Amino acid sequence: DQQVKQNSPSLSVQEGRISILNCDYTNSMFDYFLWYKKYPAEGPTFLISISSIKDKNEDGRFTVFLNKSAKHLSLHIVPSQPGDSAVYFCAASARSSASKIIFGSGTRLSIRP
Amino acid sequence: GAVVSQHPSRVICKSGTSVKIECRSLDFQATTMFWYRQFPKQSLMLMATSNEGSKATYEQGVEKDKFLINHASLTLSTLTVTSAHPEDSSFYICSAQRLAGTLETQYFGPGTRLLVL
Numbered sequence: 001d002q003q004v005k006q007n008s009p010s011l012s013v014q015e016g017r018i019s020i021l022n023c024d025y026t027n028s029m030f031d032y033f034l035w036y037k038k039y040p041a042e043g044p045t046f047l048i049s050i051s052s053i054k055d056k057n058e059d060g061r062f063t064v065f066l067n068k069s070a071k072h073l074s075l076h077i078v079p080s081q082p083g084d085s086a087v088y089f090c091a092a093s094a095r096s097s098a099s100k101i102i103f104g105s106g107t108r109l110s111i112r113p
Numbered sequence: 114g115a116v117v118s119q120h121p122s123r124v125i126c127k128s129g130t131s132v133k134i135e136c137r138s139l140d141f142q143a144t145t146m147f148w149y150r151q152f153p154k155q156s157l158m159l160m161a162t163s164n165e166g167s168k169a170t171y172e173q174g175v176e177k178d179k180f181l182i183n184h185a186s187l188t189l190s191t192l193t194v195t196s197a198h199p200e201d202s203s204f205y206i207c208s209a210q211r212l213a214g215t216l217e218t219q220y221f222g223p224g225t226r227l228l229v230l
Contacts, residue, residue, distance in 0.1 A: 002156070009154065032216060043117065043206055043221030044157070089157070093216055099145060101208075101216060105156040 003027045004092050006104035014112055018078040021107050023090030025071050030092040034101065035064060035075045038087045047088075048075070077109075085111045115141050117209045119222035126197055127230055134192045134225045136207035142187035143209035147219070148180070151204040163190045187212075197229040 005024045013019045025033075031052040036044035050057040050064045050073070057064050063076045077084055090104040116139040126132050136146055144165050149157040161182050163169045169182035179201075181193040190209075194201050206224040 004156065034216060036221075041122075041223060043208070043223050045221070046217050046219075049217055099210055099216060099219065100147070100159055100162065101219065102159065103149075103157040105154065 002105070003030075004090055004102050004104040006090050006107050008107050009105070010108040010110070012110045012112055013080050015082060016079045018076060019080045019084065019109055019111070021075040021077075021088050021090070021109065023073050023075075023104055025073075025092050027092070027094070027102075028071070029094040030102075031095055032093045033064070033066060033073050034091045034093070035062075036089040036091060036103075038089060038106070044089055080109075080111045082111050082113070085109060115139075115209075115211070115218070115220045117207065117220045117222040119205075119207060119225050121225060122223065123226040123228075125228045125230065128198055129196055132194045132197055132227060134194075134205055134207075134227075136190045136192070136209065136222050138188045138209040138220070141209075141211050143190075144187060144212050145210045146184060146190040147208045147210075148182060148190070148192050149206045149208070151206060151224075157206060160192075194227065197227070199229045202227055202229045 034049040035047045038044040048062045066073045087106045089106045091101045118137045120135045146163045148160045151157045160175045161169045161171045163182045163184040165184045171177045184190040208219045208221045210219040
């Protein structure tokens, strides 16, 4: 039973355009959400996070949006750059869960010239 | 940024043998380390939470006698896959959290690919 779902296994976006990666969750106890970026042969690295008390968090080219009623979040990257090509994992946690992070299956983003 | 290493990066072993994977936090002390496994094109599945000096907490469905975890110091946790079988072939990845750290300061190792023949 996947509690965090990323339904698009891959996404291709032209350089300079906006990349939108989507994520859905089922557990209403989740109150903190994170996005990670992963290159081959490396571990995931933290990108951006959002608390459930907010609906938007922005950090440079990266913005995460949270829609609690729909149990949906998205990561926007604009403008997309070649170095953004990687696998992006959506993840969620509940404050009561002692730092356990539940991951989605990832979306492979490819930025084409 | 903080660095977490794993050793070995890949290992091939025969069915029935045991394999030990090390996870080290190189430049910080980690009271808590986490072990995940990832099957191809699937999510990282949390296997267990390891606290220094105490027994690991295993997720539902993970056999604690099969996946032995030891967190003997603030910089080292080990995962031993005992009597490995082909279905244990997977990508194993650890993360380490700083003392009094936040979710954002949970740093991941590069992973260990295990292939059981």
